[in-house]
Amino acid sequence: MPDPVVVLIEDEPQIRRFLRATLTGQGYRLFEATSGADGLVEVGSRQPDVVIVDLGLPDIDGIEVIRRLREWTDVPVIVLSARGQERDKVTALDAGADDYVSKPFGASELLARIRVALRHTAGASHEADEAAFKLGELQVDLLHRRVFVGEREVHLTPIEYKLLTTLVQHAGKVVTHQQLLREVWGPTHTDQAHYVRVYMAHLRHKLESEPARPRYLLTEPGVGYRLAAE
Amino acid sequence: MPDPVVVLIEDEPQIRRFLRATLTGQGYRLFEATSGADGLVEVGSRQPDVVIVDLGLPDIDGIEVIRRLREWTDVPVIVLSARGQERDKVTALDAGADDYVSKPFGASELLARIRVALRHTAGASHEADEAAFKLGELQVDLLHRRVFVGEREVHLTPIEYKLLTTLVQHAGKVVTHQQLLREVWGPTHTDQAHYVRVYMAHLRHKLESEPARPRYLLTEPGVGYRLAAE
DNA sequence: GCGGATTTTTACGCGATTTTTACGACCCAA
DNA sequence: TTGGGTCGTAAAAATCGCGTAAAAATCCGC
Numbered sequence: 001m002p003d004p005v006v007v008l009i010e011d012e013p014q015i016r017r018f019l020r021a022t023l024t025g026q027g028y029r030l031f032e033a034t035s036g037a038d039g040l041v042e043v044g045s046r047q048p049d050v051v052i053v054d055l056g057l058p059d060i061d062g063i064e065v066i067r068r069l070r071e072w073t074d075v076p077v078i079v080l081s082a083r084g085q086e087r088d089k090v091t092a093l094d095a096g097a098d099d100y101v102s103k104p105f106g107a108s109e110l111l112a113r114i115r116v117a118l119r120h121t122a123g124a125s126h127e128a129d130e131a132a133f134k135l136g137e138l139q140v141d142l143l144h145r146r147v148f149v150g151e152r153e154v155h156l157t158p159i160e161y162k163l164l165t166t167l168v169q170h171a172g173k174v175v176t177h178q179q180l181l182r183e184v185w186g187p188t189h190t191d192q193a194h195y196v197r198v199y200m201a202h203l204r205h206k207l208e209s210e211p212a213r214p215r216y217l218l219t220e221p222g223v224g225y226r227l228a229a230e
Numbered sequence: 231m232p233d234p235v236v237v238l239i240e241d242e243p244q245i246r247r248f249l250r251a252t253l254t255g256q257g258y259r260l261f262e263a264t265s266g267a268d269g270l271v272e273v274g275s276r277q278p279d280v281v282i283v284d285l286g287l288p289d290i291d292g293i294e295v296i297r298r299l300r301e302w303t304d305v306p307v308i309v310l311s312a313r314g315q316e317r318d319k320v321t322a323l324d325a326g327a328d329d330y331v332s333k334p335f336g337a338s339e340l341l342a343r344i345r346v347a348l349r350h351t352a353g354a355s356h357e358a359d360e361a362a363f364k365l366g367e368l369q370v371d372l373l374h375r376r377v378f379v380g381e382r383e384v385h386l387t388p389i390e391y392k393l394l395t396t397l398v399q400h401a402g403k404v405v406t407h408q409q410l411l412r413e414v415w416g417p418t419h420t421d422q423a424h425y426v427r428v429y430m431a432h433l434r435h436k437l438e439s440e441p442a443r444p445r446y447l448l449t450e451p452g453v454g455y456r457l458a459a460e
Numbered sequence: 461g462c463g464g465a466t467t468t469t470t471a472c473g474c475g476a477t478t479t480t481t482a483c484g485a486c487c488c489a490a
Numbered sequence: 491t492t493g494g495g496t497c498g499t500a501a502a503a504a505t506c507g508c509g510t511a512a513a514a515a516t517c518c519g520c
Contacts, residue, residue, distance in 0.1 A: 086336040093342040098350075099329065106316040112323040120328075120350055145404045145450065157477055158452035193496095195479080201498060212498085221487085221496075387466055423507090425468080431509060442509085451476070452507075461520100468515065479504070486497075 004049040004118055005029045009039030009065065010080065011058050015103075019052070022107045028114075036060030040068055048075060050117050052110075055081040055092065063095050070096035076117035080105070133168045135228065138207060138216050140168055147207075154206050159184060163199050164207075167217070172229030174220045200225060234348055235259045237278040239269030239295065240310065241288050245333075249282070252337045258344075266290030270298055274361055274373040278305060280347050282340075285311040285322065293325050300326035301395060302361045302372035306347035310335070363398045365458060368437060368446050370398055377437070384436050389414060393429050394437075397447070402459030404450045430455060 006028045010016050016032055023030045031046045033039035036057045043051055051069065055062035066077055076098045081088060084102040092100055098120075099113050131142035139148040142165065147154045156164065166183045167175060177193045185195060200219075204211040218226045236258045240246050246262055253260045261276050263269035266287045273281055281299065285292035296307055306328045311318060314332040322330055328350075329343050361373040369378040372395065377384045386394065396413045397405060407423045415425060430449075434441040448456045 086339050089339050090342040093346050098346055109316050109319050112320040116323050116328055144402055144456075145453065159478075192479090197497060198479085198499090201500090204498095219497075389467070422468090424470090427508060428468085428510090431511090434509095449508075463520095464518090466515105466517070468513105470511105470513075472510090473508105474510105475506105475508085477504105477506070479502105481502075482500085484497105484499085487495085489494095490492085 003027050003029050004114075005031070005046055006114070007031050007033065007039065007042050007046055007048040007051045009033045009036065009042070009051065009053040009057065009062075011035065011054065011056070015054070015080075018107075019110075022111070026111060034058075036062065036065045039065055043069060043073070043075065049121060050114055051075055051077045052114075053077060053079055053097075055079060055083060055088065063091055066092065066095045066097050076120060078110070078113055078117060133171065135171070135216060135230070137209075140164065142168070149207055149209075156203075156206065159199055160202055160206070163196075164203060167225065167227040171227045174224050174226045176224035178224075180224065196225070233257050233259050234280065234344075235261070235276055235278040236344070237261045237263065237269065237272050237276055237281045239263045239266065239272070239281065239283040239287065239292075241265065241284065241286070245284070245310075248337075249340075252341070256341060264288075266292065266295045269295055270373070273299060273303070273305065279351060280344055281305055281307045282344075283307060283309055283327075285309060285313060285318065293321055296322065296325045296327050306350060308340075308343060308347060363401065365401070365446060365460070367439075370394065372398070379437055379439075386433075386436065390429060390432055390436070393426075394433060397455060397457040401457045404454050404456045406454035408454075410454065426455070 004027075006023055008016065008019055008023075008030060010019070010032070011034050016034075020030055020032070031042055031048070033042040036059050039051075039053065039057075053062050053065055057065065062079065062081070066079070069075070069077060077096065079092045079097045079100045080103060081092070081100065082103045089100045098117060101110055101113060133140040133142065137150045141147070145161065147156055147161070147164065162184045163180065166180060177196050178190060180196050181190050181192065184199075185192070189195070200217060201211070204214050204217050207216060208214050216228050218228055220226050234257075236253055238246065238249055238253075238260060240249070240262070241264050246264075250260055250262070261272055261278070263272045266289050269281075269283065269287075283292050283295055287295070290298075292309065292311075296309070299305065299307060307326065309322045309327045309330045310333060311322070311330065312333045319330045328347055331340055331343060361371070363370040363372065367380045371377070375391065377386055377391070377394065392414045393410065396410060407426050408420055410426050411420050411422065415422070419425070430447060431441070434444050434447050437446060438444045446458050448458055450456050
């Protein structure tokens, strides 16, 4: 996963400075807003993984910021507040906040609560990862790393599999020898164009019903190879 | 939605009484446990929507309770604790807790945090969250940490068990050597790939009827291992 | 501190995989 | 026609990864 993105909506400069140091030091990408209005725009444009919002903002009330966010996004919201009153907490949480931290707060606690928030969204995205490629009889299940021709499962060696998936990722488009070598063998072997031919032959024998007259793994003479598309 | 089910793991009688009144008054169905061991069983049998756990339990440490729960379920866990120390919070949250409330706490705040937890699971609702894994003769009871082959119970060492459950959690998918090392031995041992082979051999001898021709614990050459799925 | 269980090391044979080498077919331009 | 280039195929050689066993070190309960 790339570095998580955090939007911080906070008007007090010293708190911003403190959190900037803490969060960037932990590998988060931080974007700051100093008012509620700015904050709403920032969340819209940055698509963050977590939002941290202070309740005491100069323009809009923090509670109102949360309500507006909840109209269109489920991004985790952590509230920072000087008010430690119980009714403030309840109001913020019921408005849609996911957590509430009272000032003064410790950096490590806030970081831990951010990790909790990230955990939650990590689980949610897990559902949408049905990754499969189908083309005629050929079927590549990226998620389970399995390849089928019709009903029959085909075993591929690591290089064969990597080569195939590289072609799958650019299905329909031509991939040059250079690209394939770089993707499969790494940037150091960019001259052994022979490897590609040898392994393309392997793949054709395993996947094509008539390896000499390929239906899926097509040669683009002088350029590279192409995986046929619908 | 029917009334949400809550399991409370707490040894102090006065807190239990207080929460019983509060929660049942709000329409929650409450089940109580007074020790960590009881709590784990209760969560397993009641399938609650939220678990509330005190850190100071008579038998098992509350942190350990959270870890054991996280081996097989994603149910939201809210920690209650007399210790307000920051490092306690971080430990609990990183062990898998979703929220941390320090004593003394107000009823309305706790209720609000329960509502947050319920909101989270409402979205990801119907995940078939079974505490047991079955595949042919092989049967893994995550809740009680027991493993069977047919009728016979098999004893596994801690590492063997962790390795197996890691594969169970990704059943059907390939798990790379790296992942297994990180999950079982921790992020520091990410280069000793032998370990995995040695222990996979152990597991096969204990679980497979024909260790040389495994039916469950499959090798993906050059990549890692995979627990067969239906 | 003892003894058994468990984990960590070490070593090695075998088979799968990758790399290398060789060669014939084909296309196109000189 | 011919010769250099690209491509496909086959098979040999080198390498690597896997499974296995067993010894050494460590942990843990008594």
